[in-house]
Amino acid sequence: MAQTPHYGSERSISDLKDIGRVADKASDTAHGVARQVENFAGKAMNQGREAGERIQEIAGNVKDAVDKSIKDRPVATLAAAGVIGFVLGALWKS
Secondary structure (H helix, E strand, O other), X not given: OOOOOOHHHHHHHHHHHHHHHHHHHHHHHHHHHHHHHHHHHHHHHHHHHHHHHXXXXXXXXXXXXXXXXXXXXXXXXXXXXXXXXXXXXXHHHO
């Protein structure tokens, strides 16, 4: 009794190899995307830190300017604060 070859099992092995290659490619792609996201997050974090440092520097400069203005021209500083308050109040109301 002669046995017939099992071509179906050879095809199944070939399919498994193809699935393995696709899985490897998907894994490599996922790792690449993860690296890109990590790089992007790092850059965003650095830019945020730099922006925060610049804002702190500007706030310090504004504080120094306001302190100097209060000492040198207290009435003008009070008037400017009143105008700013009026404008902000008008904008808030509208």
